[in-house]
Amino acid sequence: MKRRNFCQKAVLGTAAFTTVTSSQRTPQPDRTTSSSTPTQxxxxxxxxxxxxxxxxxxxxxxxxxxxxxxxxxxxxxxxxxxxxxxxxxxxxxxxxxxxxxxxxxxxxxxxxxxxxxxxxxxxxxxxxxxxxxxxxxxxxxxxxxxxxxxxxxxxxxxxxxxVGIQMGGWFNKEMKSLADFEGLKIRIPGWGAQILSRFGAKVTVLGGDEILAALKTGKIEAAEWRNPHDDEQLGLHRVAHYYYYPGWWEPxxxxxxxxxxxxxxxxxxxxxxxxxxxxxxxxxxxxxxxxxxNGEALKRLVEGGTELKAYSREILQGAYQVSVDLLEENARQDVIFKDVYDKWKAFRSKIYQWNRINEFSLEQFMLKDFI
The missing domain is CATH 3.40.190.170 (Bacterial extracellular solute-binding protein, family 7)
Structure with missing residues (x-):
């Protein structure tokens, strides 16, 4: 992408939120056209x-x-x-x-x-x-x-x-530390794949239609797909026992x-x-x-024998640091990436401060009896 093209204002603007309403107070006039005589x-x-x-x-x-x-x-x-x-x-x-x-x-x-x-x-x-x-x-x-x-x-x-914050994948062994990813054959796309690769995982990207068969045959040993509902529909709970959370690679x-x-x-x-x-x-x-x-699907999975597991702080902290490293590395290599990264960071800082005050504080209180 040429720098000047990127910096130009987009030819096509952002989609506006459109609300379609109907009026019941004023009768609408008959239209002279109909679906049989389209104007478009x-x-x-x-x-x-x-x-x-x-x-x-x-x-x-x-x-x-x-x-x-x-x-x-x-x-x-x-x-x-x-x-x-x-x-x-x-x-x-x-x-x-x-x-x-x-x-x-x-x-x-x-x-x-x-x-x-x-x-x-x-x-x-x-x-x-x-x-x-x-x-x-x-x-x-x-x-x-x-x-x-x-x-x-x-x-x-x-x-x-x-799809919101996703789950953290299906495994047939417990993932207690970063060392447990060494040599693990796992299906995961995007930057999640790059992060786990740095811990020694053997990552592969498969479409949803290929995941179940790959787990059954041993082509892969672990996989993340999406969320409890879609994972249940795919049948991943039939070939893997441990279901980890959160899906930090796609929040x-x-x-x-x-x-x-x-x-x-x-x-x-x-x-x-x-x-x-x-x-x-x-x-x-x-x-x-x-x-x-997803709540109902997760309940069914757990009642059916799936064991929920939270990623350890070691895994989360290590993955977070590698994510930051990837962002900084790309910013040093690509001026356009850096420009967007800087804008994104500024926006993130503002919305984090707001959500810390409004959402996080309330959720901490409301969820205390469920944690």
Whole structure:
């Protein structure tokens, strides 16, 4: 990415929060047009995704597409496909870039090798929670940065989902210290993989559709996927006994819709606004759906024999220090990374101070009887 291009104001602005209301006080006049005489063109897109059909994430993506269709009177139709039906789950980025599909729903964690600065659009280990990440993207400058980063790949991207703080993975042995990661074959993507590699783990990145089989055959010995609901649906509790927490490598992972910039520019402005509003809504509703489902799923897992384990302070402290080291190393090597990192740190400092006062203080009191 050229420095001057990055520093220019994004051509396409941040999606505004859009509230659609209906008036009951004033009768609405009859429209002279109807769905049989549309004023906007009929457009159909295909959306590749990185998600299994059983995931809450895929269900949320289906709802997003339904909202777009309904809001355009059936004129703008987006058909989502589960992982593997068009391309494998780790190739959604490439499919959108190549024009194989018009758009894709995925996570930047799979594509950090293309540009490490994308870490700030998804989730920094020991970084922002889902609610803080949402604030960073929409009101802290994160979304404008995101648009500029993806422009170099001929795409535009929008946050469209959040999974919250994830669990810390499935193991068949207890992980008491950093030394226990030495030689461990584990499925984990993103910077979590880089951090554990420094402790001697043998990391691999697999799509969700490959994890269970890999654990059964011994290709891997441990794995992290997502959260209790989706992990239960995948069946990971049937092949691993210990379930660790927290998922420090993804404290507030947001997920994205990647769109071919060429296709985006062909959309009528009204369709663009509807699309962006639906994506923003999905970031809220997906997290709500997961928060509602995960408690019950975790209860079932524990009652079924899964043993919950907290990562030791040694592991958390060691992983935190390596995360800081990675950020500083990349900042020294890449001027654009440093620029975004500095902005992100300034935002983090402000929101941490606020949440320490409002949320953390209240949660400490409210949860005291449950800890």
């Amino acid at each position: 063109p009929a457009i159909q897109w295909r959306m590749a995704t990185s998600w299994l059909k059983s995931d809450i994430t895929f269900g949320a993506v289906e709802e997003l597409c339904q909202r777009v269709k309904a809001a355009t009177n059936g004129q703008f139709v987006i058909i989502p496909y589960p992982a593997g039906e068009i391309v494998p789950p780790l190739q959604v980025f490439d499919a959108v870039k190549a024009g194989t599909v018009e758009c894709g729903h995925t996570t930047a964690l799979y594509y950090l090798d293309k540009n490490p600065t994308l870490i700030f659009s998804i989730s920094v280990p020991f970084g922002l929670t889902a609610y803080q990440q949402n604030a960073w993207l929409h009101y802290g400058g994160g979304l404008e940065i995101m648009h500029q980063l993806y422009a170099d790949f001929g795409m535009i991207a929008f946050p469209a989902g959040s 507030g992972a947001s997920e994205d819709i990647l769109v071919s910039r060429q296709q985006w520019q062909k959309l009528p402005k009204a369709y663009q606004q509807i699309f962006q509003a639906a994506a923003t809504e999905t970031s809220l509703t997906m997290l709500a759906a997961l928060d509602a489902a």
